[in-house]
Amino acid sequence: xxxxxNRRPSPPAWEEWIIRRFTxxxxxxxxxxxxxEEYAGIAEQxxxxxxxxxxxxxxxxxxxxxxxxxxxxxxxxxxxYFKIAFRLxxxxxxxxxxxxxxLVIGMAGAILIFLWVKDExxxxxxxxxxxxxxxxxxxxxxxxxxxxxxxxxxxxEITNAVRIGSGSPxxxxxxxxxxxxxxxxxxxxxFDIFSFPLVKGFSETALADPYTVVLSEKTALKYFGAKDxxxxxxxxxxxxxxxxxxxxxDPPQNSTVFFxxxxxxxxxxxxxxxxxxxxxxxVATYVLLDSKASAAAVxxxxxxxxxxxxxxxxxxxxxxxxxxxxxxxxxxxxxxxVFIFAxxxxxxxLLAFINFINLTTARSENRSRExxxxxxxxxxxxxxxxxxxxxxxxxxxxxxxxALFSVRFFLPLFNSLSGKQISWTEAFRPxxxxxxxxxxxxxxxxxxxxxxxxxxxxxxxxVFQKVGRTGKTRNSALRRGLVVFQFSITVIxxxxxxxxxHQLRYIRAKDMGYQKEHIVTLPVNRExxxxxxxxxxxxxxxPNIQGVTFxxxxxxxxxxxxxxxxxxxxxxxxxxxxxxxxxxFDYFKTMNMEMAExxxxxxxxxxxxxxxxxxxxxxxxxxxxxxxxxxxxxLWGNKGKIIGVVKNFHFQSLxxxxxxxxxFMGRRMSSFYEYLLARIAPGDVKGxxxxxxxxxxxxxxxxxxxxxxLDESFDELYRSEQQMEKVxxxxxxxxVFISCLGLLGVAAYTAELRVKEIGIRKVLGATAGNLMVMMxxxxxxxxxxxxxxxxxxxxxxxxxxxxxxxxxxxxxxxxFILSSLLALAVALLAISYQSVKAATADPVKSLRYx
Amino acid sequence: xxxxxxxxxxxxxxxxxxxxxxxAYGVPIRRQILKDTGLDYTYGTLYGLLRQMAxxxxxxxxxxxxxxxxxxxxxxxxxxxxxxxxxxxxSIRLHRRLWGDLGEYSFDKP
Numbered sequence: 001x002x003x004x005x006n007r008r009p010s011p012p013a014w015e016e017w018i019i020r021r022f023t024x025x026x027x028x029x030x031x032x033x034x035x036x037e038e039y040a041g042i043a044e045q046x047x048x049x050x051x052x053x054x055x056x057x058x059x060x061x062x063x064x065x066x067x068x069x070x071x072x073x074x075x076x077x078x079x080x081y082f083k084i085a086f087r088l089x090x091x092x093x094x095x096x097x098x099x100x101x102x103l104v105i106g107m108a109g110a111i112l113i114f115l116w117v118k119d120e121x122x123x124x125x126x127x128x129x130x131x132x133x134x135x136x137x138x139x140x141x142x143x144x145x146x147x148x149x150x151x152x153x154x155x156x157e158i159t160n161a162v163r164i165g166s167g168s169p170x171x172x173x174x175x176x177x178x179x180x181x182x183x184x185x186x187x188x189x190x191f192d193i194f195s196f197p198l199v200k201g202f203s204e205t206a207l208a209d210p211y212t213v214v215l216s217e218k219t220a221l222k223y224f225g226a227k228d229x230x231x232x233x234x235x236x237x238x239x240x241x242x243x244x245x246x247x248x249x250d251p252p253q254n255s256t257v258f259f260x261x262x263x264x265x266x267x268x269x270x271x272x273x274x275x276x277x278x279x280x281x282x283v284a285t286y287v288l289l290d291s292k293a294s295a296a297a298v299x300x301x302x303x304x305x306x307x308x309x310x311x312x313x314x315x316x317x318x319x320x321x322x323x324x325x326x327x328x329x330x331x332x333x334x335x336x337x338v339f340i341f342a343x344x345x346x347x348x349x350l351l352a353f354i355n356f357i358n359l360t361t362a363r364s365e366n367r368s369r370e371x372x373x374x375x376x377x378x379x380x381x382x383x384x385x386x387x388x389x390x391x392x393x394x395x396x397x398x399x400x401x402x403a404l405f406s407v408r409f410f411l412p413l414f415n416s417l418s419g420k421q422i423s424w425t426e427a428f429r430p431x432x433x434x435x436x437x438x439x440x441x442x443x444x445x446x447x448x449x450x451x452x453x454x455x456x457x458x459x460x461x462x463v464f465q466k467v468g469r470t471g472k473t474r475n476s477a478l479r480r481g482l483v484v485f486q487f488s489i490t491v492i493x494x495x496x497x498x499x500x501x502h503q504l505r506y507i508r509a510k511d512m513g514y515q516k517e518h519i520v521t522l523p524v525n526r527e528x529x530x531x532x533x534x535x536x537x538x539x540x541x542x543p544n545i546q547g548v549t550f551x552x553x554x555x556x557x558x559x560x561x562x563x564x565x566x567x568x569x570x571x572x573x574x575x576x577x578x579x580x581x582x583x584x585f586d587y588f589k590t591m592n593m594e595m596a597e598x599x600x601x602x603x604x605x606x607x608x609x610x611x612x613x614x615x616x617x618x619x620x621x622x623x624x625x626x627x628x629x630x631x632x633x634x635l636w637g638n639k640g641k642i643i644g645v646v647k648n649f650h651f652q653s654l655x656x657x658x659x660x661x662x663x664f665m666g667r668r669m670s671s672f673y674e675y676l677l678a679r680i681a682p683g684d685v686k687g688x689x690x691x692x693x694x695x696x697x698x699x700x701x702x703x704x705x706x707x708x709x710l711d712e713s714f715d716e717l718y719r720s721e722q723q724m725e726k727v728x729x730x731x732x733x734x735x736v737f738i739s740c741l742g743l744l745g746v747a748a749y750t751a752e753l754r755v756k757e758i759g760i761r762k763v764l765g766a767t768a769g770n771l772m773v774m775m776x777x778x779x780x781x782x783x784x785x786x787x788x789x790x791x792x793x794x795x796x797x798x799x800x801x802x803x804x805x806x807x808x809x810x811x812x813x814x815x816f817i818l819s820s821l822l823a824l825a826v827a828l829l830a831i832s833y834q835s836v837k838a839a840t841a842d843p844v845k846s847l848r849y850x
Numbered sequence: 851x852x853x854x855x856x857x858x859x860x861x862x863x864x865x866x867x868x869x870x871x872x873x874a875y876g877v878p879i880r881r882q883i884l885k886d887t888g889l890d891y892t893y894g895t896l897y898g899l900l901r902q903m904a905x906x907x908x909x910x911x912x913x914x915x916x917x918x919x920x921x922x923x924x925x926x927x928x929x930x931x932x933x934x935x936x937x938x939x940x941s942i943r944l945h946r947r948l949w950g951d952l953g954e955y956s957f958d959k960p
Binding site: 029030031032033034035037038056057061068 | 875876878879880892893894895897898917923924926
């Protein structure tokens with residue numbers, strides 16, 4: 001062993017570092033010295049390795065006393081922090097209230113929207129196979145019945161498939177009969193592909209046989225009053241008896257595939273064999289892909305399957321696969337709403353944070369002495385940052401607690417506003433609570449970090465010298481910026497709300513090209529249709545009825561599409577497919593639609609029932625015909641003549657531009673007719689409905705009398721916009737409120753700061769009016785600046801939103817001016833209390849020295 | 851009783867300091883305790899105790915001269931305060947009062 005007298009062996013640096021790190025200041029040097037001495041001794045006697053081990057042992061064991069020591073002291077300090085925090089809360093009740101209220105409202109709002117977004121986002125994602133379920137699509141979302149077996153048979157990548165047909169048939173259970181809107185037909189594979197668990201019955205066999213039906217729990221309870229009803233029967237359309245073979249758990253609301261009752265698809269095949277052929281697109285077809293297969297590759301393979309079987313239909317689009325997960329969000333365009341609402345949530349939280357930051361820094365003056373004193377007594381910056389961050393985190397935790405209470409309280413209201421059915425047990429699931437908690441701690445740190453950094457930077461010497469106000473200019477510039485930002489967001493939200501309202505009002509007031517008021521719609525059935533002329537005749541005798549007709553769909557929403565269209569002079573246009581309406585006599589008269597050319601269907605001309613077509617102006621444009629009336633036209637190989645052209649009217653929601661539309665009479669195949677449309681005179685609506693019901697009972701006693709009004713179904717087209725309008729309105733109100741709270745707090749503080757200045761001005765002769773103008777002036781400037789920022793952003797955003805409508809209002813400058821005036825008025829109102837108080841205060845009190 | 855009695859551990863440290871007189875700094879104190887009682891304290895524990903006793907007023911610190919070595923630091927020496935000595939006296943008195951005529955063999959008698 002080599003040992004040199006002049007160089008004592010010393011412990012490795014990293015071990016010394018441990019010691020240095022974990023010993024407290026006073027004793028550190030002598031402790032280190034002692035350790036070195038012993039280290040040297042041991043190294044000399046037993047070797048370096050032994051010495052190092054010994055040193056390490058001591059180094060590590062010095063750790064525990066350190067922990068105990070620091071815990072004791074931090075506990076003591078935490079107690080002190082709490083004490084100070086509670087004193088401040090007690091002392092400044094108003095400020096505490098404003099600050100908390102802002103945070104609580106912001107958090108509650110954000111949580112509600114978060115729940116909404118989560119619900120939308122989770123659409124169809126609850127299925128175990130969600131990643132590999134695809135819907136087969138062409139130009140239609142529904143496919144012919146024979147398609148699915150062919151797909152499974154011929155393409156190994158497709159491991160399973162389910163066909164889902166829908167209808168709203170008449171159901172009779174015992175004495176009760178009703179139309180079931182959520183009625184579907186499905187293959188036995190339904191329960192394999194989708195994750196809808198069965199409560200009773202066996203998922204393998206429940207839908208395997210014809211004439212079987214599975215009910216959702218709720219439906220079973222509603223109509224049978226019990227869940228134990230396997231083997232009972234219900235009657236479909238007064239024709240077939242279905243046996244209950246299973247009870248399914250209620251499907252979640254955020255599911256594209258939704259049902260109250262599921263009958264086996266074999267029922268449909270047996271009951272309506274004429275519907276089962278390649279030319280009839282009636283079932284939504286979902287396939288399960290092998291997890292290794294790529295949807296694009298499979299799409300390429302299956303593209304021509306249907307077209308090859310029925311080339312005469314001239315379907316203009318091959319088959320493709322749409323992922324189930326994307327149907328709601330992307331294909332149906334709900335991602336836009338999700339995005340809009342998520343931004344609103346973020347904005348509201350941001351507003352609340354800004355309030356918090358503003359109010360906390362604004363009041364920092366009050367705490368500068370505390371900071372100074374703590375520093376003098378040995379606190380370093382880290383301690384202070386920890387203290388203030390801790391305070392804001394605890395503050396936001398308290399706010400979260402209150403926010404959760406409000407969420408619990410307001411959830412039903414929110415549900416009715418947004419049309420969701422979010423239960424509070426779902427909202428308060430443990431994992432959700434964990435998310436809220438994480439969010440809260442994050443927000444506490446985010447909102448608290450600026451005040452913490454700002455406050456902890458105070459220098460004791462400046463604080464106690466009282467040279468001017470600590471860092472006032474820097475601080476107030478930031479505060480001004482934040483208030484301006486806050487109001488910009490608020491003004492943007494207000495403008496958006498007005499634009500949405502304006503657009504919806506525009507839609508409601510827009511001339512649809514027909515008169516949608518006072519039209520009663522009745523779903524019709526076989527009994528009615530077999531006696532259709534007598535039924536119509538009877539109805540016409542009711543004095544208040546001005547017109548009666550049958551049609552395949554309501555004019556507000558025409559969804560039937562026909563391909564296989566040809567006409568005289570068609571210069572090579574293939575694959576044309578248009579929406580169509582099968583209409584009866586008097587259709588155009590009843591709806592008050594105007595003919596542009598030619599005539600409508602006539603009872604006097606026998607060939608009209610088979611060979612007459614009416615098109616709209618758009619169709620004429622597409623066909624490029626000069627004088628369309630009299631030209632031949634064919635649909636599905638049936639040749640006829642165009643007898644008239646109807647003026648364009650809106651038969652879809654205003655999101656879409658007007659497309660070509662085709663009318664023919666549904667008489668030769670009266671199953672085309674779905675609705676009876678009757679125009680009634682305004683006035684005694686109730687009496688008229690009674691009369692209609694009496695006629696109904698006479699012709700169709702076994703079907704219940706149900707009716708609707710056209711303008712109601714018209715509103716349904718814009719339900720999501722209407723919900724958006726409501727939700728938007730509420731949250732805009734909230735954000736205005738939060739911003740005002742913030743302004744109120746800052747104004748209160750500024751008034752307090754300037755109390756002496758105001759006193760001196762008063763003594764020198766300023767009137768209360770002068771002072772109020774002076775006090776309010778700066779805020780007005782802020783709000784105006786905020787408006788300048790908000791206008792272009794709002795215009796940009798709302799322009800994008802409006803582009804989703806083919807028919808839209810323009811962004812009227814009036815909306816912008818109105819929103820700005822509103823923001824200004826509300827801001828003035830918020831600060832008026834403070835400025836009036838300051839301006840009318842007695843200068844003697846403010847100027848008195850101590 | 852006015853005078854605070856030391857805890858067992860404190861008593862051991864104080865006695866070690868007393869025995870070491872002016873040579874009482876960290877290393878010898880630890881060795882003394884090891885020799886007298888067989889307890890192998892770490893420096894962490896030892897300094898914790900010393901600190902605690904200093905705050906109670908039993909002992910006080912004295913800074914020694916810088917060590918005669920390059921970069922040598924001052925050593926911290928410890929010595930008993932009057933209060934410390936008084937507490938030791940009280941401790942042994944208490945001990946005697948408690949034990950009286952009892953000895954370690956007393957417990958072996960029936």
